[in-house]
Amino acid sequence: FDTYGKDKIPGIFRELRNQPLIKLVGVISISSGGGLYPVPHFLNFDQALRKAIGKDTAELYEEWRNWIRKKYEKKENGILSKENPLFHWGTRDQHPVFSPEKDKIAFVSDKGYDYAIFDLYLMDLNSKKVKKLVSRINPSFSFSPDGRYIVYSKVEFYPPERAFLSDLYKINVNTGKIKRLTYGKRAFQPSFSPRGDRIVFVRKEGGNSNLYILFPTTGKLIQLTNDRDGLTQNFTPSFSPDGKKIVFVRFEKGKRDIFILNLKDKKMYPLTRDSADDRCPNFSPDGKKIIFVSDREKGVFNLWSIGLKDRELVRYTSVAGGIFDPNFSPDGKKIAISGYKNGVFSIYIFKFKKLKIMQKISLRKVEITKKKETSGKKSRLISRFIPPEKSVEMKEYPYKPRIKLHYILPWFSIDEEDSFFSVDFYASDTLEKHQLTGSVYLSDNTQYEILYVNRSFTPTLWTDLYSFKGYSYFKGEYFPVEVSGGVGGMFYPLNDRLSFQLGYSSEYLSTYLFTPSLELVPWKGNIREVELGMTYFNLMPVREPELLPWGKVMDLRLKWSDHSLGSELDYLMGKIDLRDYWRISKNKTLAFRLMGESVKNKQVSPRIVFSLGGWNDLRGYPEGFLTGENIALSSIEYRFNWLRRMGGSSSFYFDSLGGAIFYDMGTSWRQEEKLDKSNMLRDIGTELRLRMLPFGKYSLVMRVGVVWPLDYNKRRGRIFLLFGGIF
Structure with missing residues (x-):
């Protein structure tokens, strides 16, 4: 936008609309003399972009990469430049979690994979030995309070619904024995309570992500949030040390903020309420502050905390790549993070007291009145805590399949030896429970194939x-x-x-x-x-x-x-x-x-x-x-x-x-x-x-x-x- 202007966007779409749908191709043959063939003309984005701004996608991408390099090449990675990562494992080593005994750390890694597919590993911090616990899990998990189990989520095929769904499992870290906890619940991001009798997790349903409590011994579920607008999402919940509160991230109206939910009355309130992107919240072991990451400073995710009493925001790092997934050690003396540097995510462990306070922001509730203060000065509003608005419920309608034609591609050829006309088509309903594919060839003889698939x-x-x-x-x-x-x-x-x-x-x-x-x-x-x-x-x-x-x-x-x-x-x-x-x-x-x-x-x-x-x-x-x-x-x-x-x-x-x-x-x-x-x-x-x-x-x-x-x-x-x- 800054370089070429927003007015170029309509110009690109205008050029795409002006491109033809069909073009004629002539073929010359020594034996038959040749023919004229109409073929589909695929939309050429490079051509439209070049006419609009004078560059194709490759040139524009290279220009953007050079701009990014110049923007960040002089920036330092701060604490990531001074410290070595715990180990070099995969391209993405993430979500470090200390064991309750503090002698081990669990993490996920994409080691050996081409894409973001994660295995769960456990490292002994004394011997530095690493063992794989389970393969192909979702990258969010939690230790049980006694350290014997890890609860995690994994996507598996669920035959009753003929779909790949995520469910909760727990693994014994010593024996490797796995027990499935839910079936077909679309469950993610589990976290044990301090006593281990409950697990809070995220359940995806109807376009929303809501918070639930699972009692692992009975399988009983309790719903904590009930968003049904198809837009609001709740992420990464975790318990407070006393088990009375849950901190989580809430995304609504295009903003991602940190919220607290009181389990006694099921009321929630925001800790942050601004345009910054706040993620990965966790309580400190003493329950006085919440550690999280935010891009509120220069658009890069760094390590922050917020005090529950004084509402004071504190920034501890300033890196160019980003810091993610912070986790306190049980005694609060150390903190583990996943840091992005030189194109890879690596795990680092720091002593929390040695982290320098780089910035403080007073984030407190201010009541605005028209009355003058005794000092004669007005208070400056830094942030206002707004109670969450009532969620808008979307009306539910039963699904009725309606077959819609997605494309029809005609093709014809005219020459001396063999002239023909053919057409290919594809139709389906929205969920593709009914699919109809066909091809018809008309010449001296008629040839066809029509395939119908019913997944209902x-x-x-x-x-x-x-x-x-x-x-x-x-x-x-x-x-x-x-x-x-x-x-x-x-x-x-x-x-x-x-x-x-x-x-x-x-x-x-x-x-x-x-x-x-x-x-x-x-x-x-x-x-x-x-x-x-x-x-x-x-x-x-x-x-x-x-x-x-x-x-x-x-x-x-x-x-x-x-x-x-x-x-x-x-x-x-x-x-x-x-x-x-x-x-x-x-x-x-x-x-x-x-x-x-x-x-x-x-x-x-x-x-x-x-x-x-x-x-x-x-x-x-x-x-x-x-x-x-x-x-x-x-x-x-x-x-x-x-x-x-x-x-x-x-x-x-x-x-x-x-x-x-x-x-x-x-x-x-x-x-x-x-x-x-x-x-x-x-x-x-x-x-x-x-x-x-x-x-x-x-x-x-x-x-x-x-x-x-x-x-x-x-x-x-x-x-x-x-x-x-x-x-």
Whole structure:
């Protein structure tokens, strides 16, 4: 605003509105002469920004970064510059909490993760030994008064509501035994009472965050706040040392202030009431003051306290990066914080008495009257304590799904050989409990696919209607394929990792199938099939999921077709696909794959068989090199990443460059035969992999590599260029 002026904002939107929705692209072909194609024109923000201010997003971002550097390069990190952190662990080491015995400190860290995913750790302050207590929790927790337990919250899949919800758990810090305390409560930020008989926490509901009390022995809940306006939020509650009050942060009307709630009468009042952003409040062990962090000085979060009697604000630090999550030791002599410095959050411990008082502000209630004071001077109003206004209740309406068309994308082509018109569309209700996706292709023949998904029930139901004509490729030849029919099924997630699927399909198929001597012959007929599936999916969120995944995936499939179902083919088919990705470091991964397929054809002819060979399985051998009713494949890859954030534009960005060294091994055998391990074929090769981000939202991986077959008479390396297809 200061540099370019607020008037540039309407100018940017005006330029975006003036951009066309469709553009025509001409294609010239030597064989057919070419054609004219209308394609969607994606809004180009860079173009609009350049016309408005003369710079694109990359130039503006670089200018902003330079401005930030110049603004803060001369500022010192104050106390963070003089003291060393307790340890260097992850990028974000946060929320330090002293144990009641003062000899340990618990904290959360994102060590080993690409994103803000936190594990809970416990450090012995004498030996400096650290042990992990539990993985993937929310970064707010509390010790029980006896130090035996830690209560925390964690997001898990909750089957009754088919959603990922946060609930409370407690862990025994000595044995590691975990007990779940709530189910489906959307509970966060728990804190034990001084006697350990109650836990105060935040519950998210109806757009608000309200405070609740949990009695862990009985499971009884008591609601403390009842905001229902869809806007007001309450955060980070904690008890006073006598257990009679709760301090917390309240966000309303765009302001974030510190409040006190008296448990006896459930009345609350603000300690701060101004434009500053105040967070992370905690009582001092003597109960006389509250420590917190605030950006009230120069917009940077620093350490403050406020006295409960004198209402005096005191600032203790002046850092450029920021201080967060303050926590007193039980005796009040030390304070632990999470400090931001040099791009990372680290944990520091200071002696509280050695912190210098850098600023004092008298924050007291002043009654303004028109009467003159005896001294003849008027009192200056620094802050006025305003009682909280009555919360506005939003009227609740039952949800009624209304299907709305989100987009419809037409496409047409006109040329001498093949002219066509196609349209893609997507529609759903607001909560996407009903989804309708479709694609229609009109030319000499009509092709279509319409998919409907219903998530209103448990399990999820879906149906798919389709009609396609095309070609299949096998051993250098193309064979015509025509298929039409429909499939319906259900999907039931048992938890956040394991799910089951059941489906039934009925289709007409015109294709080529195999004789017992593996000769391809044309075949037409109806197929009725029942499919049962189980999927285990446990992948961690990572920056480059296509290049360096992390975790395990297992997919099991069983298909059955029989004359009793009205099918003209009779078979039993099974498939298993196991994938395991071991993270060595953030830039290195070992990937394993084990895949097998088997079919038992109950009729002599025609037969369904599988094949191996080609760039996506047995990469050193031609397409369809091995065929049989049974196949087995294993692959191992050492994957690595060289470069990140290589550059580009918002329309096409070059994100990462890496590679892989791989080894494949596979075989096939006939229905009448047994597996012969001596017939295994092997290959070895290497690839370069470039991850690109077209339009800033899609991911496209280009692969360039060379592979050598180890059990083939032609042992020459095969060079390939591919897009996608990484297991």
